[in-house]
Amino acid sequence: MLWCLMLEAQGHESMRLGSHSARVFNYEYRKLETRRFPLIVSPPLTLPTEIATAANKPGLSSFVHQTEGIPRKLDELLRHAADALLLHNPDVELKQVPLYLGATAGLRELHDRDRDEVMAATREHLRKQSVFAVTRDEQVRVLSGEEEGAFGWLALNQLQAEISPDPHTTFGALDFGGASMQIAFVPHETSILAGIFPMHFGGSVQGPIHLYSHSFNGFGKVVAFQRATRVLLSGQGQKKPQEVKHPCMPTGLTWHVDFNDFGVSINKSNPERAEGPLKLVGTGDFDGCYALTTPLFDKDTWWRQVNVAVKRH
Numbered sequence: 001m002l003w004c005l006m007l008e009a010q011g012h013e014s015m016r017l018g019s020h021s022a023r024v025f026n027y028e029y030r031k032l033e034t035r036r037f038p039l040i041v042s043p044p045l046t047l048p049t050e051i052a053t054a055a056n057k058p059g060l061s062s063f064v065h066q067t068e069g070i071p072r073k074l075d076e077l078l079r080h081a082a083d084a085l086l087l088h089n090p091d092v093e094l095k096q097v098p099l100y101l102g103a104t105a106g107l108r109e110l111h112d113r114d115r116d117e118v119m120a121a122t123r124e125h126l127r128k129q130s131v132f133a134v135t136r137d138e139q140v141r142v143l144s145g146e147e148e149g150a151f152g153w154l155a156l157n158q159l160q161a162e163i164s165p166d167p168h169t170t171f172g173a174l175d176f177g178g179a180s181m182q183i184a185f186v187p188h189e190t191s192i193l194a195g196i197f198p199m200h201f202g203g204s205v206q207g208p209i210h211l212y213s214h215s216f217n218g219f220g221k222v223v224a225f226q227r228a229t230r231v232l233l234s235g236q237g238q239k240k241p242q243e244v245k246h247p248c249m250p251t252g253l254t255w256h257v258d259f260n261d262f263g264v265s266i267n268k269s270n271p272e273r274a275e276g277p278l279k280l281v282g283t284g285d286f287d288g289c290y291a292l293t294t295p296l297f298d299k300d301t302w303w304r305q306v307n308v309a310v311k312r313h
Contacts (some may be wrong), residue, residue: 248288
């Protein structure tokens with residue numbers, strides 16, 4: 001039996017450090033005898049079985065210039081993971097369980113200097129902790145957007161027993177995070193000019209899977225809402241408004257927010273919604289929301305609009 005801890009990415013004991021929160025996953029690996037994947041010549045294919053998960057807020061990106069708070073945050077997740085593994089199997093040797101940490105878009109969005117500061121403090125603490133095995137720096141890193149998309153594709157298609165290079169039988173994966181959005185699929189066209197993510201599995205007769213994977217920073221649900229709201233404010237004139245009707249919020253929902261995050265945040269556990277200077281009133285207008293957000297998909301258009309909004313407010 002192989003055990004693994006992940007602090008959220010995908011893996012054994014895994015931590016995932018997303019833009020909103022940090023999560024820990026406990027996995028065990030057993031031989032899979034009954035399911036045959038079309039890509040695998042000689043089953044069984046070993047797949048992880050989830051044992052337990054835990055989460056806390058905020059994500060690591062909120063610890064820029066406050067790295068002294070990182071050990072406490074991580075230790076809380078490590079305690080959850082250790083307790084879950086021992087409850088599942090009291091004989092497991094925790095120090096033999098490898099730990100992997102994968103940070104996602106919240107860290108990718110940071111300035112290089114800030115990201116390096118946070119990751120260095122995180123790596124230092126996890127190398128020093130005595131619960132799980134962290135023996136290489138590569139076990140604690142920021143995932144690329146393409147990796148994040150590919151992991152989502154694997155997670156979806158292993159549930160369907162369709163890990164293969166066949167675009168007709170595999171599913172495409174669309175993942176909306178807080179700061180970014182990932183898309184991954186096997187394209188019909190074999191010539192992938194950009195965004196190719198080859199995956200190699202032992203025993204394959206069909207060769208590697210040439211996956212298309214791409215991450216769109218700024219299109220996660222939190223950052224996209226902030227961008228849309230800035231565009232909305234840019235049409236309110238030179239002065240900061242006290243109240244704005246928001247077509248992308250449900251009818252009857254009212255927030256009193258700050259001008260910098262608009263009631264949502266990838267860096268705060270509880271962004272201001274009760275006593276902020278700006279009142280957002282939801283109108284639940286689908287057509288209005290569609291009209292507001294559509295220009296965001298034109299990078300030149302939304303960049304000009306956001307620049308205007310920032311200058312005015």
